[in-house]
Amino acid sequence: MDQKQKAILEARANVLKAMAHPTRLFIIEELEKEERCVCDLTELIGADVSTVSKHLSVLKQAGIVLSDKRGNLVFYRLRVPCILSFFGCVESIFKAQAEDHSSLVK
Amino acid sequence: MDQKQKAILEARANVLKAMAHPTRLFIIEELEKEERCVCDLTELIGADVSTVSKHLSVLKQAGIVLSDKRGNLVFYRLRVPCILSFFGCVESIFKAQAEDHSSLVK
DNA sequence: TGCGTTATTGGCAATATAGCCAAATAGCCA
Protein backbone atom coordinates (compact mmCIF):
# COMPACT_ATOMS: atom_id res chain seq x y z
CA MET A 1 0.00 0.00 0.00
CA ASP A 2 1.92 3.04 -1.14
CA GLN A 3 1.18 6.55 0.00
CA LYS A 4 -0.89 7.50 -3.00
CA GLN A 5 -3.11 4.46 -2.80
CA LYS A 6 -3.54 5.02 0.90
CA ALA A 7 -4.76 8.55 0.29
CA ILE A 8 -7.31 7.33 -2.25
CA LEU A 9 -8.57 4.65 0.09
CA GLU A 10 -8.88 7.14 2.92
CA ALA A 11 -10.85 9.53 0.76
CA ARG A 12 -13.25 6.78 -0.28
CA ALA A 13 -13.58 5.55 3.26
CA ASN A 14 -14.53 9.05 4.36
CA VAL A 15 -17.42 9.16 1.93
CA LEU A 16 -18.62 5.74 3.01
CA LYS A 17 -18.27 6.62 6.67
CA ALA A 18 -20.40 9.70 6.11
CA MET A 19 -23.11 7.55 4.54
CA ALA A 20 -22.90 4.77 7.11
CA HIS A 21 -25.67 5.87 9.44
CA PRO A 22 -29.40 5.17 9.18
CA THR A 23 -30.43 8.77 9.67
CA ARG A 24 -27.99 9.98 7.06
CA LEU A 25 -29.15 7.34 4.60
CA PHE A 26 -32.67 8.54 5.22
CA ILE A 27 -31.62 12.10 4.50
CA ILE A 28 -29.96 11.00 1.27
CA GLU A 29 -33.12 9.21 0.20
CA GLU A 30 -35.23 12.26 0.93
CA LEU A 31 -32.88 14.55 -0.96
CA GLU A 32 -32.95 12.14 -3.86
CA LYS A 33 -36.62 13.12 -4.23
CA GLU A 34 -36.22 16.87 -3.78
CA GLU A 35 -34.29 19.45 -1.83
CA ARG A 36 -35.35 19.94 1.78
CA CYS A 37 -34.89 22.47 4.53
CA VAL A 38 -33.50 21.42 7.89
CA CYS A 39 -36.89 21.92 9.49
CA ASP A 40 -38.59 19.46 7.13
CA LEU A 41 -35.91 16.84 7.64
CA THR A 42 -36.07 17.32 11.40
CA GLU A 43 -39.80 16.78 11.30
CA LEU A 44 -39.45 13.63 9.18
CA ILE A 45 -36.66 12.17 11.28
CA GLY A 46 -38.08 13.01 14.66
CA ALA A 47 -34.84 13.85 16.46
CA ASP A 48 -33.49 17.05 17.94
CA VAL A 49 -32.76 19.78 15.36
CA SER A 50 -29.21 19.96 16.55
CA THR A 51 -28.76 16.27 15.89
CA VAL A 52 -30.11 16.59 12.38
CA SER A 53 -27.97 19.62 11.73
CA LYS A 54 -24.88 17.70 12.75
CA HIS A 55 -25.76 14.81 10.47
CA LEU A 56 -26.16 17.28 7.64
CA SER A 57 -22.81 18.78 8.36
CA VAL A 58 -21.21 15.34 8.20
CA LEU A 59 -22.77 14.81 4.76
CA LYS A 60 -21.68 18.23 3.63
CA GLN A 61 -18.13 17.76 4.86
CA ALA A 62 -17.96 14.55 2.85
CA GLY A 63 -19.11 16.33 -0.29
CA ILE A 64 -22.36 14.43 -0.52
CA VAL A 65 -24.73 17.37 -0.13
CA LEU A 66 -24.77 21.09 -0.78
CA SER A 67 -26.60 23.69 1.25
CA ASP A 68 -28.26 26.88 0.24
CA LYS A 69 -29.59 29.46 2.65
CA ARG A 70 -32.75 31.21 1.53
CA GLY A 71 -34.13 33.67 3.99
CA ASN A 72 -34.49 32.01 7.28
CA LEU A 73 -34.26 28.45 5.94
CA VAL A 74 -31.33 26.32 4.85
CA PHE A 75 -32.03 23.94 2.00
CA TYR A 76 -29.95 20.87 1.34
CA ARG A 77 -29.65 18.88 -1.86
CA LEU A 78 -27.55 16.04 -3.21
CA ARG A 79 -24.35 17.04 -4.91
CA VAL A 80 -24.31 14.04 -7.24
CA PRO A 81 -27.37 12.20 -8.44
CA CYS A 82 -26.03 8.66 -8.32
CA ILE A 83 -25.72 8.05 -4.61
CA LEU A 84 -28.66 5.72 -4.37
CA SER A 85 -27.69 3.54 -7.31
CA PHE A 86 -25.15 2.36 -4.80
CA PHE A 87 -27.69 0.09 -3.26
CA GLY A 88 -28.30 -2.39 -5.96
CA CYS A 89 -25.10 -3.98 -4.78
CA VAL A 90 -25.85 -3.68 -1.10
CA GLU A 91 -29.18 -5.37 -1.68
CA SER A 92 -27.46 -8.22 -3.45
CA ILE A 93 -25.52 -8.84 -0.26
CA PHE A 94 -28.76 -9.27 1.63
CA LYS A 95 -30.04 -11.57 -1.06
CA ALA A 96 -26.93 -13.72 -0.82
CA GLN A 97 -27.40 -13.92 2.92
CA ALA A 98 -31.00 -15.00 2.54
CA GLU A 99 -30.00 -17.71 0.11
CA ASP A 100 -27.37 -19.01 2.48
CA HIS A 101 -29.90 -19.21 5.27
CA SER A 102 -32.45 -21.03 3.17
CA SER A 103 -29.85 -23.56 2.08
CA LEU A 104 -29.12 -24.24 5.75
CA VAL A 105 -32.79 -24.98 6.33
CA LYS A 106 -33.00 -27.48 3.50
CA MET B 1 -39.63 6.81 9.34
CA ASP B 2 -41.62 3.73 10.18
CA GLN B 3 -40.18 0.64 11.79
CA LYS B 4 -39.73 -1.29 8.57
CA GLN B 5 -37.93 1.51 6.80
CA LYS B 6 -35.72 1.99 9.82
CA ALA B 7 -34.70 -1.66 9.73
CA ILE B 8 -33.78 -1.41 6.06
CA LEU B 9 -31.74 1.72 6.63
CA GLU B 10 -29.93 0.12 9.53
CA ALA B 11 -29.09 -2.93 7.47
CA ARG B 12 -27.69 -0.78 4.69
CA ALA B 13 -25.77 1.38 7.12
CA ASN B 14 -24.16 -1.73 8.56
CA VAL B 15 -22.79 -2.75 5.19
CA LEU B 16 -21.47 0.73 4.53
CA LYS B 17 -19.94 0.94 7.98
CA ALA B 18 -18.13 -2.31 7.36
CA MET B 19 -16.67 -0.90 4.15
CA ALA B 20 -15.84 2.50 5.60
CA HIS B 21 -12.22 1.92 6.51
CA PRO B 22 -9.14 2.27 4.29
CA THR B 23 -7.73 -1.11 5.23
CA ARG B 24 -11.02 -2.84 4.59
CA LEU B 25 -11.39 -1.11 1.24
CA PHE B 26 -7.93 -2.33 0.39
CA ILE B 27 -8.91 -5.87 1.31
CA ILE B 28 -12.00 -5.61 -0.88
CA GLU B 29 -9.89 -4.42 -3.80
CA GLU B 30 -7.47 -7.30 -3.34
CA LEU B 31 -10.26 -9.85 -3.13
CA GLU B 32 -11.78 -8.39 -6.26
CA LYS B 33 -8.67 -9.67 -8.05
CA GLU B 34 -8.51 -13.09 -6.43
CA GLU B 35 -9.05 -14.86 -3.16
CA ARG B 36 -6.34 -14.37 -0.55
CA CYS B 37 -5.21 -15.97 2.67
CA VAL B 38 -4.91 -13.91 5.84
CA CYS B 39 -1.14 -14.16 5.68
CA ASP B 40 -0.96 -12.60 2.19
CA LEU B 41 -3.28 -9.77 3.18
CA THR B 42 -1.29 -9.16 6.34
CA GLU B 43 1.89 -8.95 4.30
CA LEU B 44 0.31 -6.51 1.82
CA ILE B 45 -1.23 -4.33 4.49
CA GLY B 46 1.71 -4.26 6.85
CA ALA B 47 -0.20 -4.35 10.13
CA ASP B 48 -0.40 -6.91 12.90
CA VAL B 49 -2.09 -10.20 11.90
CA SER B 50 -4.60 -9.76 14.67
CA THR B 51 -5.59 -6.38 13.28
CA VAL B 52 -6.09 -7.79 9.80
CA SER B 53 -8.03 -10.71 11.18
CA LYS B 54 -10.37 -8.36 12.97
CA HIS B 55 -10.93 -6.31 9.83
CA LEU B 56 -11.75 -9.51 7.99
CA SER B 57 -14.22 -10.51 10.63
CA VAL B 58 -15.96 -7.15 10.30
CA LEU B 59 -16.30 -7.75 6.55
CA LYS B 60 -17.53 -11.27 7.13
CA GLN B 61 -20.08 -10.21 9.72
CA ALA B 62 -21.44 -7.71 7.22
CA GLY B 63 -21.81 -10.40 4.58
CA ILE B 64 -19.23 -8.88 2.28
CA VAL B 65 -16.75 -11.74 2.30
CA LEU B 66 -16.71 -15.48 2.81
CA SER B 67 -13.92 -17.51 4.34
CA ASP B 68 -12.68 -20.94 3.61
CA LYS B 69 -10.14 -22.80 5.69
CA ARG B 70 -7.76 -25.01 3.72
CA GLY B 71 -5.13 -26.70 5.80
CA ASN B 72 -3.38 -24.17 7.87
CA LEU B 73 -4.54 -21.19 5.84
CA VAL B 74 -7.82 -19.30 5.77
CA PHE B 75 -8.79 -17.90 2.39
CA TYR B 76 -11.20 -15.02 1.98
CA ARG B 77 -13.16 -14.03 -1.10
CA LEU B 78 -15.88 -11.54 -1.99
CA ARG B 79 -19.41 -12.78 -1.58
CA VAL B 80 -20.80 -10.57 -4.34
CA PRO B 81 -18.85 -9.36 -7.33
CA CYS B 82 -20.22 -5.85 -7.59
CA ILE B 83 -18.75 -4.17 -4.54
CA LEU B 84 -16.26 -2.09 -6.44
CA SER B 85 -18.70 -0.77 -9.02
CA PHE B 86 -19.78 1.26 -6.05
CA PHE B 87 -16.99 3.66 -6.62
CA GLY B 88 -17.95 5.24 -9.87
CA CYS B 89 -20.28 7.31 -7.80
CA VAL B 90 -17.84 8.01 -5.04
CA GLU B 91 -15.34 9.21 -7.59
CA SER B 92 -17.92 11.56 -9.06
CA ILE B 93 -18.11 13.21 -5.66
CA PHE B 94 -14.41 13.91 -5.76
CA LYS B 95 -14.74 15.24 -9.28
CA ALA B 96 -17.51 17.59 -8.21
CA GLN B 97 -15.31 18.82 -5.38
CA ALA B 98 -12.41 19.44 -7.74
CA GLU B 99 -14.65 21.42 -10.06
CA ASP B 100 -15.88 23.57 -7.23
CA HIS B 101 -12.34 24.34 -6.19
CA SER B 102 -11.26 25.26 -9.67
CA SER B 103 -14.23 27.60 -10.06
CA LEU B 104 -13.11 29.35 -6.87
CA VAL B 105 -9.69 29.93 -8.35
CA LYS B 106 -11.05 31.54 -11.51
C1' DT C 1 3.49 -36.57 20.30
C1' DG C 2 5.64 -32.15 20.11
C1' DC C 3 7.04 -28.04 17.38
C1' DG C 4 6.39 -24.37 14.19
C1' DT C 5 3.07 -21.80 11.51
C1' DT C 6 -1.40 -19.57 10.79
C1' DA C 7 -5.34 -17.45 12.49
C1' DT C 8 -8.67 -15.92 16.04
C1' DT C 9 -9.93 -14.01 20.45
C1' DG C 10 -9.47 -11.30 24.87
C1' DG C 11 -8.03 -7.28 26.87
C1' DC C 12 -6.52 -2.71 27.03
C1' DA C 13 -5.75 2.39 25.94
C1' DA C 14 -6.55 5.95 22.69
C1' DT C 15 -9.67 8.03 19.84
C1' DA C 16 -14.04 8.93 17.41
C1' DT C 17 -19.09 9.07 17.17
C1' DA C 18 -24.01 9.98 18.54
C1' DG C 19 -27.44 12.54 20.61
C1' DC C 20 -29.16 15.62 23.85
C1' DC C 21 -29.47 20.36 26.05
C1' DA C 22 -28.05 25.02 26.21
C1' DA C 23 -26.10 28.94 24.08
C1' DA C 24 -24.94 31.61 20.05
C1' DT C 25 -25.95 33.22 15.34
C1' DA C 26 -28.66 34.85 11.38
C1' DG C 27 -32.61 36.52 9.19
C1' DC C 28 -37.50 38.13 9.08
C1' DC C 29 -41.03 41.32 10.31
C1' DA C 30 -43.80 44.34 13.29
Add this chain to the structure above:
DNA sequence: TGGCTATTTGGCTATATTGCCAATAACGCA
Protein backbone atom coordinates in the same frame (compact mmCIF):
# COMPACT_ATOMS: atom_id res chain seq x y z
C1' DT D 1 -34.94 47.95 17.60
C1' DG D 2 -37.02 43.84 19.67
C1' DG D 3 -38.92 39.51 19.33
C1' DC D 4 -39.60 35.32 16.79
C1' DT D 5 -38.04 31.41 14.06
C1' DA D 6 -34.50 28.51 11.94
C1' DT D 7 -30.05 26.77 12.23
C1' DT D 8 -25.43 25.95 13.98
C1' DT D 9 -22.08 25.29 17.55
C1' DG D 10 -20.21 24.02 22.25
C1' DG D 11 -20.21 20.92 25.81
C1' DC D 12 -21.23 16.80 27.90
C1' DT D 13 -21.90 11.67 28.56
C1' DA D 14 -22.43 7.19 26.74
C1' DT D 15 -20.94 4.11 23.48
C1' DA D 16 -18.22 2.18 19.57
C1' DT D 17 -13.98 1.60 16.98
C1' DT D 18 -9.09 0.90 16.20
C1' DG D 19 -4.80 -1.35 16.77
C1' DC D 20 -1.53 -3.44 19.46
C1' DC D 21 0.14 -7.36 22.53
C1' DA D 22 -0.64 -11.68 24.76
C1' DA D 23 -2.99 -15.91 24.97
C1' DT D 24 -5.46 -19.54 22.74
C1' DA D 25 -6.85 -22.65 19.00
C1' DA D 26 -6.14 -25.37 14.73
C1' DC D 27 -3.35 -27.62 11.59
C1' DG D 28 0.72 -29.98 9.36
C1' DC D 29 4.85 -32.31 9.71
C1' DA D 30 8.95 -34.44 11.62
